[in-house]
Amino acid sequence: MAATLTVLRDQADRPVFSATFLLRRPPEPDERLTDLVESATLALTLAAGTDQATTIRGCHIVLLGEQDQLLAEQASTDPFGTVALEATLTGSDAVAAMESVLSGAPALRVGAEVDLPPQGAPPVPLTVHLAMVWDVLEARAAVGRVFRHADLLGAVPALREAGAISDGGQSPEAVVGALVTAGRWVLELTDDGDRRLSRTRPPDMTVTTSLTSDVSAPPPQHRTLPLTELIEADMHENVHVVVAGGGEVRPLLPLRRARSTRGPTAGLATTLKVTAAGGGLQSIAAALRPGVVARPPASTVATLASAHTAELTVQPLDLIELNPIRRRPGPDVGRDSGTVDRDWWQDRWTLGKRWYVRRHRLTVPETVADLAQSPFRFEITSEPGHDLDGRPSIAATVTVRLERGPSEEAAGSTEELNVVPDAETEYRLRIPFVDEHSQTRRELFAAETISHDDASTTLTFRLRDTWARLAYGALSTPGFQSEPPQIVATTTFHGWRKTSGTTWTPGTLAGITKISSLAARRTRSSTPKIPAMHSLAGATISPTLQHQLTEATAVLNVQDVWEQLVALDRVDLVVPCATHGDLYRSSTDGESTAIGCQPAMQLGQIEYKTYEPVEVAAADGWAAVMRSLRTPGTFLVVPDRYTVGWSEPDGARPYAPQLLVHSTIDIDNPTQMRCIVAIGLQPDLPRFVRARILAELRELHPQPRLELPEDTHHEPALTVVAPGSVTVDWAATSSGFDLVCESDIAGFMALKTLLDRGGLRGSVTWPLPGGVRAASDVTISTAAITGPFEAGPLTVQPDRGSQRITNEVAIPVAVTGLERDGVAVTAVDAVIDPGEQIVVTSEDSDPGMLPVYSLSSAGHPIEEVRAYIEDLEVGVVFVTTAKPSTAGAAGLEVTAHFEGRDLPAVTLTDTARQAEVRLHLPLTSYIADPQLTYEVHHLADDGSRTSTPTRTWAMRSQGALVPIDPAQNT
Template sequence: MASIAEVRRGPAGEPLCSLTFLLSRTPAPHEHIAELVLSATLAVELRAGLEDLAWVEFALELADPVRSRAEGPFGTAALAATVGADEARDLLAALARGEGGPDLLITAQRTDGASGRWRRPLADLLSPLLAESDGCVRLVTAEGGSVADVFRPRAVRTRGGAKETMLLRAGAAVPLALAVRPQLAAVRPQFADIKPILAAEALLATPLRPLETGPVLTGQPLLSDRRNDDRWYLPELTLVQPAAGQDPDSSPFRFDLVSAGHQADGSPAVEATVVVTIAAGPSRATLDAWEQAGRPTLKPVHCTPQVGLAIPFRDAGGAARVEVVTANSTVVSGVLGAEGSKVTATFVLQNNWARLAYGALSSPGFQAEPAVVEIGLAHRGWRADRPINRLPLDRIAGGKLLALRRRDDVARPLAATQLLGMAKAQVMLSPAIAAAGLELADLRVVDHVKVSATAVHRLPALVACADHPQLYRQRAGDAWEAVGCRPALRLGETEYRTWQPEPVTAVSGVRVFRSLTQPGRFLVIPERFAVGRYPGEDPERAYEPTLLLTSTIDVENPTNIRCVLAASLESELDAADLDLLAGELRRRIARPVELVTAWQAGLAPDITWAVPGGSSVECVEVDTGFTFMLTTDIPGLLTLRALLQRGGLVGSARYTLPGGEQATATLRLDLSRVVGPASGPVTATRSGDELTLTNHLDRRVAVSRVTADGAVVATPSVLVAPGGQATVALPAGTPDPVSLDHSVEPGTETLDETRSYIEDLHLGVTFVATGSLAGLAGLEVAATFLGAAADTVTLTATRRQAEREFVLPLTTYAADPAVTFTVTAVAADGTRTAAAPVDWPVRTRGVLVPIATPQP
C-alpha cells in the first residue's frame, strides 16, 4: 500500500507536509489539548508509485471534500484543506493514536486503461513522519504562541559526570530532582551552594515559552529562523517563455480574442483572455549561501501571490501612463517557492484595454515601456527591532520559578512578548542571581516584532507576435485562427478611466462601479461600516462583538499604563443585500458578474478618525473591512468608554478612483450598532421547501426577506426570539443557497460587562510579613477584593510571604480598587489578636503589601 500513495519528499529528504492546528489559547499543564482546537490547516504533496500511470486523483473525505488530480506518469499532486473544530479534533486524536482520521481515497488509471481505487486513513500516512520531522505538525495558539513536543517521544538519558541542573524556586536554587517535591521548604540550599554551579554554566536552558518559528526578514538571500537553525528564502520569480512553435493549449503564454458584439459608438466589442505562467524557486544567491552555511534545512517563506498585468498607454493628453489590471484567477502548482513550483495567472480584458494589452505584449516598442507582470508575494515574518542592551534585573525581581539559559544559548533573541509575559505572570529573577556574576547586563539582546510584508517582482512580458504568431489567436466560429501581428489592433491612446459609476436600485447604502477593463466585474463600496461579530464557528466568542480590550500594566507607576482597544469593522450590507445586488447586475448585462471590494481592487483609502486627545489610532483596510486599534492611557480609556456607549467614535475612508470618481465610507465604533457576522446571526436549515431559522443572539432579530439566485423568494416578516427558532415556507423549486435579509433589535452592548470580549486582568497580590514573629505561631491574613474572598494566608517565620491571585476587568482596575484585609496574630498557645481592617488600593500603592504584626 505504501507504493500506492505516499508523502512526497523534498531535495533534502524532508517530507513535504504541513499540518497546523490552531488552539484557542496555550494549554495549561495536564489540560486536554483537543478541547482547545479551533481548526486545522493541511497542505501535503502526495505521490502515487504506480508504473505506466495515466492519471491519479487524491480525494480527502471531509465534510467539505477536497481533491486534486495529476495527469501523466509522475503521479504527484498537492492537497490543501482547512477543517473546522470537530474534524480537527478527530484528526489530532488520530495522529496521537497513530491510526484513523479522515480517509484518503486514491483513484488511478494506467496507460493501458486498467484502473483502481484504494482507501487509506490519513493518520496512517502521516504518523510515521512525526518522529523524523519537527515541522510536519505544529500547534499554534490564537495569540501567536506555539505548543512544542506534543508528538515527540520523550526519552530521558543520563550521562555520568554531568553537572546537576538547578532551578530557581521559592527564592532559592534547588536541584531539578528536588524541585518537584510537594514540600520544597524541607530543602534549604544556600546561595553559596549554587554559585559554583552558576559559574560552571550548568543552568537549564528553558525559555518562558517556546519562541514562534519563522523567518527573520533581513532582505538577504538566505534568512535565519527566529527559533532554530532552519533557513528560509523568498522565491525568485521568472516569466516562463513559450518554446518556438509551441501549441497554444499547452503554452505557458496565450492571448485569446473573441468578438462580443458592438460598443455604444458602433465599434466592435472584443474580449481577450491572457494567460501567463511564472516559475518560482530558490535563487542562485540563495543556494550559494545555503551551501556556505552547511546545507541546513531550507524552506520557502509561505507567500500569497497577487498578480497584476501593467499595461502602458498614453492618455488623451499624450502623457505616458500605466494601468495595472489584477488577475481574474491565480493558480499555484506545487508549494510556492519550492523548486519546480509555478503560478498561472489569467486576465480577462475588454475593448480598448484588450487592444492595448495586445499591442504591449506582442510588439516591441509599442510604448516607451513594455507590458509588465507584477507579482506581489505577501508574507509574514519577524523583523529585528530595537536592541535591549541591559536586561531589567532590578525590575524583574522576586521569587517565582525561572529556568535561566546556558551561556552558550544566551545569544538567541529574547522577544519583548516574553518579557511582557514574565511581567504579567510576575515571573522574576532572584536578586541573588543578579549578583552571581552572570554578566547579563553586558548581553545585547535583539528584540523582534512580527511584521507583514510584500515582495514585489516586476517581470517584463514581451512575447513577440513575429516569433510566436500562433499564440495570438481569435475565435472564428467553432475554431481558433492565428492572429499573428495585426497593426489594426495597435491602439495606443485611451481615456484613463478604469471604473464608471453604475446605478443600482435593489440595495441602498452602497456605491457601485462597473469595470472598464474586465467584463462582468463590479466594484462595491458600502457607505457604512460598524463593529462586527465573531463567526458562529468560534468556540469561545461566537456571535460576540469583535472588540478586544487589553493593556500593559505597570503597578509601580500607573501613569505608564497603556490601554489598547482593538476592533474589526464590517460592512452593514448583509448576504441578502449582496445577493440582490448581484442579481440586478447579472440581469442587466446578461452574463455572470463578480463583485469585488475596494481591497480586492487594490484601492487604498484615505482614513481619518476623530479620537480623544492623548490617543493614537492605527486603522487599515483588510479583506473583511477594516481593523482598528486605539492606544490610550487610563483617563483616555474612561473617555473612550463613555463615547462608545453614548454615540461612538466616527471616522471616514475616502476612495479616489482613476479618472477622479470618489466614494466615501463612514466608519463607526458604536456599542449600539454591531453587525455581522458575514453569514448572519440567524442561520437557516432547509428541509424540502421549509426553512428553520435559528437566532444565535441575545436580542430579537427580524427576518424580512429571503433571497435566492438574486431575487426575493419569500417575505416572511418573522420576529425570532433570542435563542429561538421560527419556520418559513419557500416556494416550490427555490434554488440553493438562500440568504436572509435581517435586522437586529436595537440595544447597547456594555463594554465593561460583556466579559466574552474583555481580557481580564489576573492580579497577583503578595503579602509580606515585615515585623517580628517571635513567640508567634504565625499571622493569618484574610483578604477580600471586589466582594470576593480569598483563601486565608498564613505567614510564619519560615514562610514570610505568600501570594493570592484575583481576577478583575481592566476598567475596574482603572478605578483603583482596594484589597481589604484583616491580620490576626496567633500565639504559640493559641491566643489570637486581630488588627483593624485595612483598605489597600492596588493601582496606586502596588501589589506588594507589607503586613505588620498586630499588638495586643
C-alpha cells in the first residue's frame, strides 16, 4: 500500500491551483524573471490517499523548500484526504517557486503523511438486559453498592453466564466500556469516578450498542513529490505574473510552462517583437520565462536585417473595442471581489440613483401576547425510535420572521432607492458546535420553507435529534457555545465591477505572411484577425512590402464588467429562554405546552410511567397505594396526612412529643423577643394499618414491600398556612419533615393558640416521574399526635397465655384488639392511661402481636405538656440604693420565693451592694408576667435581726433589677 497525492479538480474539470508571482518592474528584453521576482503566492487543493483505501483517518501535507526547509503545512481529518494548502514565499523561496512552476525545476517538493483507519473487524453488537445486569451485580454488591472498574471487569464472566449481556466474545475492557454507557441509569457515576448500583431494579429492558474492534491502526503512509510533477500542462491559465507600480498591481501576459524534450528553450511564441538595433525577433512568452533567452531561426532575422535594417520601426496598433459596454443600469461596486462587503452603491450611469441589498434583523418584543404572531418560535415533537445513546428521537421546527429592507446607511439619503437587479436570497441556519478535537465548527441548515411579504421574510428550519438539542441549547442559552447561532442570508445579484484585465487589441497586420501566398492575401477582406501565433515563429517578411509591425502585446487596462456578485448578511439568533420561555414549546397530540429552560441534551426525554394506583381496602382512610412499575413487588404508600409525632423509644427524649420551643429573651425590651418552635412530622400510618395493607397486597405479589414517598428521593413541596408574623422553614427527613416556625412574642401567642385548638394546616406533594402526583395533608396540633412510627405508642409482651399491653405515651390510648399479620386474634375493649398497663388473655401468646388502637384527641394545652417546652433561665438582681451602714445596719439579707419554692438567700453589705439569683421557668410562665415575693432582713452589729413585710415584684413588666432601700428596712 502506498500513499498518493494529486491536485484536486473542480466540477468543470479544472485544476484547483493558482500561482501568482510579483515582479518589481516589467522585464526588459532578454532579462531573467528570477532577477525581478519579489514574492510568490501558491494555492492548491490536494487530494491525499492511498492506492487501495477509499477513506482515510487524516493526513498532513507539507511544502518543502531547499534542504527540506518547511515552507507551509496543513492537516486535515477529511476522510477523502482533501487539503487546501497556501503559501506566500519571498526571497530565494519565491525564486524556487518560479523555477518549479515555470521551468519545471524540482526546487519545491510537496510531502504527504496519510493516516489509515483501523483495519480490524467491523463493530460487534452488544446487547444488555438491564434487569438481569442489575440482578447479577446486586448479588455481588458490597457495602455502599459501589463497583470499581476492576470489580466490573471481574463481573463480566458472571454477566455472560447469566445471559445478561451478549457481546460476541470481546475483551472485558471493551465490554465494560460499552456496559457503563448502555446501562448508565443502572450503574450511576460517583464523584470518585466509580459506579454505584441503583437502589431499584430496572424494568425488563434491553439496550443494544456496539463494541469497536481493538485492532490498532496501520502505520502512516508517506509520499513526497516535486511540485513540478503535481502541476499539469493545462494549468498555465492559473499562473499569473504581476507588476507593482503606481499604487496598482498590473498583470502581465498569462504564462505557460513548456513541457518538451527539446530543452528549456522550447516554448510557444505568443507575441513577436522586432528590435531595429539588434535585429532580433523574440517571443515575449520566452522573454518572461525565467533564466531563458530564446531567439527565432537565423533565416528570419537575416531576412529582416537585409531588407529593413535602417528603416524598421515599431508603431502602436490601432485599437478596436472587441466587447463594447452596454449602458445597462445597475450598481457600481468598484473593485470589490465577487463577495461584496457593503449593502448599497451608486448607479454605474445615473447620478442620484442608489442600489441596495436587503438587510435583515430579528426583533423579539419583551412580552409576546399572541404566540402565533411571535417572530420566533421553537417547537419539538416526538418521533418514532431512539438514537444510539438511548435518547428518544425528536424533531425541532424553528420558525423565524425577519424584518428586511435597506440598512440605515442606505436609507439615509434622498436619492432614488432600488433593490439590486436579479436579487435572489438563500437562507441558512448556522449552528456552532465543538467537534471531537475541541475545535469550534459550524453546521448550516437550509430553510425548509420561505415566504415573503413587503417588509418581512418568514423562514422555517427543521432539525432532528442531536442537532435539534444543540440548536435548542445555542438558541436559548447565551454563551452556550463560543459563538452565537446565526441566520445567514446569501444574496446573489448582478452589477458592475471594475477589474484589471488583459485585452488583445489587434490592429492592421499587413504583409506578415508566408512568401508563397502574398498576392492572394492582399486581395482579401481587410477585417483584422489575430494570426495563429505559432505559425509566425519561423515566418519571413517580404522586402517588397511596407510593413506595419507592432508589438503584439496585451493591453493592460481597467474595465467595467457586468457580472454576478454575492452579499452576505448574518443575524445573531439568541432568544434567551429565561425571558422568553413561552416561545420554546413541546407539541404532543396536537397540544402545545411551554418547556422554558431545560438541559439541552435531555430535551424530549420521556418520563416513563413509574407507578400506577391499586385499590387496597385496608388503606381506606389512611393512605393511597401505588404499584411500582420499575421494581416488581414494591408498593408506594402515600399517607393521607402527616401530623406531630411521638419520639421513638431509642431517641434522646423517648416517647416525647416532637414539639420544642426555643426563645431569645431581651429583659429590657420584650418586643425584641424571638420564639422558635421546632416541630417533627410523621406519617399518620399506624403499624397495624401497614400490616393490614401488606396482607392484602400478598394477593398481588408473594413478597410485597412498602415504601413511603420519602424513600423515592424525589424533592417534595410543602406548604403550611401560618399567621403573618410567623415564618416557616422546613426540611425533608427519612421519616417525615422537620419544621421551624419563628416569630415575635405576639406571633408566638397566636401560634400557641392555634396549636392548642384547631392547629396549622398545609399540604405536601411529590412530583413522581411519568406525571404521577403524590399528595398528603399536613396537620400540626397538640391534639393530633401520632406514632412513634416504628415502635407505636403501646408495647405488647407475651406473658403465660396472655399479652401484657403498656401505654408508653403521655395521653390515654383506646385499645380494640390484637392482630398478627393483619389478621385479628384477640378482641380488646379498654382505655389505657399514660404509664398504665393491662393483661389480655390470648390463645396466641407468641411475640409480634400488634395492638389496634386510637389515640386520645381531647387536646393538651401546650403549657401543660411540659415536654413540649424548653425552660428559660432568667437572672434577678437585688441592688441596695445606698450603703446599709447609712441606716445603721451591718447588712441586709434578702429571702425570695417563686412559684412556691424558696430561692437562695443573698446578703447585701457596704462592699457587696448587689447579688443575683438565677431562675428557671417555662417561657409561657414568663410571658404571663410571673411575680417574685421577697423579704428584707435588717442585720444589726449586735446580731439582732429585723424583718420587713413580704413584697411582690413582677419580673417581666418591672424588669430583672430589684432595688432595695436600706432606709425602708430599719
